[in-house]
Amino acid sequence: MNCQEFQSIVHDWCQPSLDPGVRRDGLGHAATCAKCAILLASVQSLAVGLWALAEASVSAEASPSVEKALLQAFEREHRRKGAPRTPSRWELARWTASRWVLAVGVATALVMVGLGVQSWRAHQRIVESQHGQSRVAPPSNSGKEQLAAGGTLPEQGQVATAADQRRNSVPRAGVAPQKALQPTSELATDFLPLGGVLDPMDFEQAELVRVSLPASALVDLGMNVNEEAGAATITAEVLIGEDGTARGIRFLR
Amino acid sequence: MAPPNLSDGDLLRLMKAGNEDAFLTLYRRRQGGIYRFALHMSGDPDVAEEVTQEVFMALIRNPEQYEPERGSLGAFLYGVARNHVLRQIERDRRYAPLTDDSADDGEGVWGASFVGMVDPLTDLARAETIERVRQGVLALPPVYREVVVLCDLQEVDYAEAAKVLGCPVGTVRSRLHRGRTLLMQKLRGWRQGEPNFKTHSAVTSGL
Numbered sequence: 001m002n003c004q005e006f007q008s009i010v011h012d013w014c015q016p017s018l019d020p021g022v023r024r025d026g027l028g029h030a031a032t033c034a035k036c037a038i039l040l041a042s043v044q045s046l047a048v049g050l051w052a053l054a055e056a057s058v059s060a061e062a063s064p065s066v067e068k069a070l071l072q073a074f075e076r077e078h079r080r081k082g083a084p085r086t087p088s089r090w091e092l093a094r095w096t097a098s099r100w101v102l103a104v105g106v107a108t109a110l111v112m113v114g115l116g117v118q119s120w121r122a123h124q125r126i127v128e129s130q131h132g133q134s135r136v137a138p139p140s141n142s143g144k145e146q147l148a149a150g151g152t153l154p155e156q157g158q159v160a161t162a163a164d165q166r167r168n169s170v171p172r173a174g175v176a177p178q179k180a181l182q183p184t185s186e187l188a189t190d191f192l193p194l195g196g197v198l199d200p201m202d203f204e205q206a207e208l209v210r211v212s213l214p215a216s217a218l219v220d221l222g223m224n225v226n227e228e229a230g231a232a233t234i235t236a237e238v239l240i241g242e243d244g245t246a247r248g249i250r251f252l253r
Numbered sequence: 254m255a256p257p258n259l260s261d262g263d264l265l266r267l268m269k270a271g272n273e274d275a276f277l278t279l280y281r282r283r284q285g286g287i288y289r290f291a292l293h294m295s296g297d298p299d300v301a302e303e304v305t306q307e308v309f310m311a312l313i314r315n316p317e318q319y320e321p322e323r324g325s326l327g328a329f330l331y332g333v334a335r336n337h338v339l340r341q342i343e344r345d346r347r348y349a350p351l352t353d354d355s356a357d358d359g360e361g362v363w364g365a366s367f368v369g370m371v372d373p374l375t376d377l378a379r380a381e382t383i384e385r386v387r388q389g390v391l392a393l394p395p396v397y398r399e400v401v402v403l404c405d406l407q408e409v410d411y412a413e414a415a416k417v418l419g420c421p422v423g424t425v426r427s428r429l430h431r432g433r434t435l436l437m438q439k440l441r442g443w444r445q446g447e448p449n450f451k452t453h454s455a456v457t458s459g460l
Binding site for chain 1: 306383401406440441
C-alpha cells in the first residue's frame with residue numbers, strides 16, 4: 001500500500017465495515033511511513049474525541065416542557081380536525097345564495113297567504129252585512145214557559161250558543177256591543193217578551209244591555225223561583241227598543 | 254403508552270388516527286437524537302429545544318409530509334431538524350467559519366498538510382478534549398458540520414445521511430473527510446498554541 005492508497009482508506013479506519021485485509025495493509029504502511037503514521041494517529045485521536053463528545057451528550061434531550069407543549073398541540077390539532085371544517089369562500093357564497101332564494105320564497109308565500117286571508121275577511125264582512133236582518137234570534141216563549149214551570153234555565157241543547165248570540169247581537173253605536181258580543185263560552189236562552197209579544201221588527205233597531213239581577217227579580221216576570229235560588233245573581237241581556245222600553249230579556253249562563 | 258415494539262410507521266399511522274399514546278411513544282423514541290443533532294449543530298440548548306419542538310409540531314400538523322418511500326422516518330425528522338437549524342444558524346451567525354478554499358473534493362488534498370504534524374488530542378484531559386471537540390465542531394462550516402454531527406456524533410450511516418442531506422453517498426463521504434480534516438486542523442492549532450506542547454508520534458499497531 002502506498003501513501004495515496006492509505007489516505008483513501010484512513011477516514012474509514014474506525015468504520016467496522018473496513019475490510020480487515022485493507023486494515024492490515026494500512027497498518028503495515030503506517031509502520032513504515034511517518035507521515036501516514038501521524039495521519040492515522042490524528043484520525044484515531046479525533047475519533048476518540050468525537051466519541052467522547054457523543055458519550056458526554058448521549059443523555060441530552062429536550063425538557064419535559066417540550067413534551068407537554070407538544071401533547072397539548074396534538075390534542076388541539078386533533079380536536080380541530082374533528083370539528084366541522086370551515087367552508088370555503090365558494091361554498092359560503094353558494095350557501096348564502098340558497099338562503100336568499102329560500103327567504104324570498106318564504107316572503108312570497110307569506111304575502112300570498114296574507115292576501116288570501118284579507119280577501120276571505122272581506123268576503124265574510126259582506127256575508128255578515130247581508131245577514132244583518134237576522135242578527136237577533138226570534139223570540140220564543142219556550143224559555144219563559146220552562147222557567148215558569150220549573151224555575152230553572154233551559155238546558156244546553158235548548159239554548160242558543162255563544163256563536164248564535166254573536167250573530168244575533170245588534171252592534172250599534174251607543175251600546176257596548178262588546179258586552180253583547182264578548183261572551184264566547186256563555187249559553188243564552190231565547191228572548192222572553194216583556195210586556196207583550198216580541199215583534200221581529202223590534203230587533204231591527206234594538207239595543208242589548210247586559211245586566212245582573214237577583215234571581216228573586218224573576219218573580220216579577222211571573223216566574224217561580226224557590227227560596228234557595230232567590231239570593232243568587234243572574235246575568236241577563238235586555239233588549240231595549242228604539243223608544244227606550246224593554247222589549248225582551250234572555251238569560252245567560 | 255403505545256407498545257414500544259411498534260415500528261415508526263405503525264406509530265405514525267396510529268398517531269394520524271389521533272392516538273396520543275402513539276405520538277408520545279414516537280416522540281420519546283426520536284426526540285433525543287433530534288435534540289442532540291440540533292444541540293451539536295447550534296451549540297445552544299434553547300435552540301435545540303426550539304428545533305425539537307418545531308420538528309414534532311410539523312409532524313403533528315402535517316404527517317403526510319413524510320413519504321415512506323423516500324426514506325425512514327428518522328431521516329425525515331433529521332431533515333426537518335436540519336432545515337430549522339440551518340435557518341437558525343443563518344439568522345444568528347454564531348459560528349466562526351473556518352477558511353475553506355478548497356473544492357468539495359474530499360481526501361485528495363488534505364494528506365500533505367499533516368506532514369510533521371503531532372497528535373492534537375493526546376495530552377488533553379477528557380473534559381477539555383470534549384469541550385475543544387465541541388467547539389471545533391461548532392466552528393466548522395455548516396455543510397461539513399452537519400455531516401460530522403450526523404455520521405460521527407449521531408452514528409447515522411452514510412446512506413441515511415445522504416437521504417437527510419439530499420445528496421449522493423459519495424458527497425457525504427467527501428464532505429465527511431473534509432470536515433474531519435478541518436476539525437483536526439482546528440484542534441491542532443489549539444494544541445500548538447499551548448505552552449506545554451509535546452510532540453507525539455507514537456503509532457502503535459492495532460490502533
